[in-house]
Amino acid sequence: ASSLDIQAIREQFPILGQSVHGKKLVYLDNAATSQKPLSVINALREYYTSYNANIHRGAHYLAAKATEMYEQVREKVAKFLNARSSEEIIFTRGTTEGINLVASTFGRKFIGEGDEIIISTMEHHSNIVPWQMLCEEKKAVLKVIPITENGEILLNEYEKLLSPRTKLVSVVHISNAMGTINPIREMIRKARSVGAKFLVDGAQGAVHLPIDVQDLDCDFYAFSGHKVYAPTGIGALYGKKEILEQMPPYHGGGEMIKEVTFEKTTYNELPFKFEAGTPNIADVIALGKALDFVDELGKENIATHEQELLSYATEKIQKIEGVKIIGTALHKASVLSFVVEGIHHSDVGTLLDTQGVAVRTGHHCTQPLMKYLGLEGTTRASFAVYNTFDEVDVFISALERALKMLK
Numbered sequence: 579a580s581s582l583d584i585q586a587i588r589e590q591f592p593i594l595g596q597s598v599h600g601k602k603l604v605y606l607d608n609a610a611t612s613q614k615p616l617s618v619i620n621a622l623r624e625y626y627t628s629y630n631a632n633i634h635r636g637a638h639y640l641a642a643k644a645t646e647m648y649e650q651v652r653e654k655v656a657k658f659l660n661a662r663s664s665e666e667i668i669f670t671r672g673t674t675e676g677i678n679l680v681a682s683t684f685g686r687k688f689i690g691e692g693d694e695i696i697i698s699t700m701e702h703h704s705n706i707v708p709w710q711m712l713c714e715e716k717k718a719v720l721k722v723i724p725i726t727e728n729g730e731i732l733l734n735e736y737e738k739l740l741s742p743r744t745k746l747v748s749v750v751h752i753s754n755a756m757g758t759i760n761p762i763r764e765m766i767r768k769a770r771s772v773g774a775k776f777l778v779d780g781a782q783g784a785v786h787l788p789i790d791v792q793d794l795d796c797d798f799y800a801f802s803g804h805k806v807y808a809p810t811g812i813g814a815l816y817g818k819k820e821i822l823e824q825m826p827p828y829h830g831g832g833e834m835i836k837e838v839t840f841e842k843t844t845y846n847e848l849p850f851k852f853e854a855g856t857p858n859i860a861d862v863i864a865l866g867k868a869l870d871f872v873d874e875l876g877k878e879n880i881a882t883h884e885q886e887l888l889s890y891a892t893e894k895i896q897k898i899e900g901v902k903i904i905g906t907a908l909h910k911a912s913v914l915s916f917v918v919e920g921i922h923h924s925d926v927g928t929l930l931d932t933q934g935v936a937v938r939t940g941h942h943c944t945q946p947l948m949k950y951l952g953l954e955g956t957t958r959a960s961f962a963v964y965n966t967f968d969e970v971d972v973f974i975s976a977l978e979r980a981l982k983m984l985k
């Protein structure tokens with residue numbers, strides 16, 4: 579068992595103590611967004627009650643304090659991902675914006691007619707649509723790595739897709755729909771052999787795995803704060819310095835410039851070149867508290883606890899007649915997606931909700947994956963550090979009751 583005191587952790591999440599529909603809340607929709615500890619909520623309050631100010635060029639005390647607090651978090655994110663330097667960390671609204679930033683800046687400069695971009699069958703829409711938009715604009719070609727029915731990438735097929743025309747490979751670290759942990763380190767090595775850059779969609783990876791961008795040797799790593807116990811509306815993009823330096827800016831405006839004249843503008847240095855306008859100061863500061871929370875518990879400990887919950891839930895759900903787990907990869911994290919023969923996923927979700935159990939149903943923003951699997955959608959339970967074995971029991975009994983009613 580993990581060494582964490584889960585009850586003590588739960589006390590830091592006031593939202594978990596409530597009842598819904600007269601039943602104790604069991605929150606198992608963590609892959610969509612995690613709940614926030616008090617330290618994160620209090621950081622927002624503290625910022626707005628005691629040092630709210632615009633940052634970077636203020637001439638006064640509050641501005642200096644806000645700037646320092648904001649920039650400290652950049653250091654924290656750099657440490658969280660083991661980046662070489664905080665210049666390589668760009669604050670974004672989340673994973674979606676991180677990927678769009680790369681598509682519109684790296685893409686604008688380095689992708690041309692006939693060039694190829696590779697993604698996989700299990701990508702989230704946010705790692706499909708920006709590349710489709712770019713390919714359409716540039717007459718580039720989008721290629722898709724096939725997967726097995728278990729939800730694992732076919733590495734030999736991936737190798738076949740790589741060519742001297744491959745400019746970028748963009749693959750999800752952990753699938754939000756199936757929980758598959760992809761062998762991205764190996765995939766990055768293969769991309770290198772044809773000189774392609776590699777972006778990792780870390781929306782799920784950043785919370786469930788220790789991340790070391792230097793060891794991975796990825797060129798970009800994008801994640802969202804709100805899945806790592808931080809507020810919505812904030813995330814970060816890691817990019818290798820030498821590549822970020824070559825990329826044109828994303829948005830134009832204040833903060834991202836060195837000097838502006840009507841004839842010509844020169845751009846600010848990294849990372850400010852990519853952060854036009856007043857940033858999301860409060861949520862950056864709160865993100866820092868969320869990373870402290872994760873750090874104090876230890877990512878390995880969090881992962882151990884989540885793996886135990888996943889194994890326990892998997893074992894129990896397999897005993898229920900008619901249930902089929904979607905995503906049975908060897909390496910899996912924290913996501914239990916399933917379908918039930920003859921029963922619609924949204925009916926399952928609704929009946930779980932009436933019993934206080936919060937899950938997600940539907941295509942999970944992975945419609946092409948669902949199409950490949952021949953499914954309209956699944957029911958998905960996903961675990962975070964504050965979930966308990968008792969909650970898994972409640973979920974399983976609630977599911978049994980729901981299925982009895984629906985059959």
Ligand code: PMP
Pocket residue numbers: 609610671672673674675702704705750752753754779781782802804943
């Ligand atoms: N990729 C994956 C794998 C995700 O799970 C998500 C969020 N569901 C995203 C990308 C997009 O993240 P966001 O909506 O926070 O930008």
